[in-house]
Amino acid sequence: MKVGRTRRLPATERRAQLIDVGRATFAKHGYEATSMEELADRAKVSKPILYEHFGGKEGLYAVVVDREMDYVVRRIVEAIATGSPRERVEQASLAFLTYVRDEPDGFAVLSQDSPVASSRGRLASLLNDLAERVGHVFATAFKEAGFDPKAAPIYAHGLVGMVTFVGKWWTDVRKPAVEDVAKHIGALAWMGLRHLPKKPTLKSRPG
Numbered sequence: 755m756k757v758g759r760t761r762r763l764p765a766t767e768r769r770a771q772l773i774d775v776g777r778a779t780f781a782k783h784g785y786e787a788t789s790m791e792e793l794a795d796r797a798k799v800s801k802p803i804l805y806e807h808f809g810g811k812e813g814l815y816a817v818v819v820d821r822e823m824d825y826v827v828r829r830i831v832e833a834i835a836t837g838s839p840r841e842r843v844e845q846a847s848l849a850f851l852t853y854v855r856d857e858p859d860g861f862a863v864l865s866q867d868s869p870v871a872s873s874r875g876r877l878a879s880l881l882n883d884l885a886e887r888v889g890h891v892f893a894t895a896f897k898e899a900g901f902d903p904k905a906a907p908i909y910a911h912g913l914v915g916m917v918t919f920v921g922k923w924w925t926d927v928r929k930p931a932v933e934d935v936a937k938h939i940g941a942l943a944w945m946g947l948r949h950l951p952k953k954p955t956l957k958s959r960p961g
Contacts, residue, residue, distance in 0.1 A: 762845075764879075765807075769807050772793075772803075772804065772807055772814065773817055775796045776793060776815065777818045777822075779877060780863050781858070781860070784866050785815055785866065788811065788865060790810070793814070795815065802926065806884040817852045818863060819864065822861075822863055822864055822881050825853075825860070826880060826883055827887060829849045829852075829858070830846055830849050830884055833846050833848070833849035837925070839895055839944075840849070840940065840944045842891065843939075843940050843944055843947070844937065844939075844940035846888065847853075847936040847940055848915050848932065849931065849936055850918070851932035851936055852919040852932055854925060855932050855955075858925065861925065864913075877918070881914050885907065885914045886909040886910075886916045889906045889907040889910035890906075891908055892907075892912075893906035900928050900952060901950070902952070909947070913943055916942075918937065920935060
């Protein structure tokens with residue numbers, strides 16, 4: 755009887771398993787400190803199998819990052835699809851903070867510096883993608899309220915950036931509950947948006 759052989763998985767299952775292993779390993783060690791040897795050892799496969807599926811470490815990293823980014827964007831877009839303006843702000847905040855709480859490995863990967871050759875491996879890429887989606891929602895709401903829709907990207911990037919940096923802070927302290935944090939972010943953002951002038955001006959001039 756042969757002992758110690760890893761069960762041969764169908765290609766789709768093996769690929770999914772390798773992505774999960776890569777996600778956990780990159781989250782723990784970062785891209786640079788993760789080796790193909792460690793990835794293969796954790797997945798209980800040979801290095802050639804990793805190369806066959808992803809072409810190398812960078813290919814696996816890119817797939818992990820793309821999957822996380824798509825997942826986060828989908829959650830945020832779903833959260834802001836319905837509800838009053840204030841509810842959408844709160845729902846967007848809660849959706850992102852819930853992701854930070856429930857998927858710490860995924861958020862850790864997105865928060866890390868990316869390899870130079872990777873085009874999507876940075877948190878800034880995620881923020882731009884999210885802000886663009888949120889900006890479309892803001893633009894529609896601004897137009898309906900008589901505001902300049904061209905200003906929507908400014909507020910969208912502001913909201914997304916605020917929620918993200920609060921999320922990074924929360925990963926260190928892990929309190930209060932994300933629902934409470936989302937309430938405070940929602941209140942802060944909404945009070946500003948609620949009293950937004952149609953043509954903002956600077957109260958003091960530079961120089």
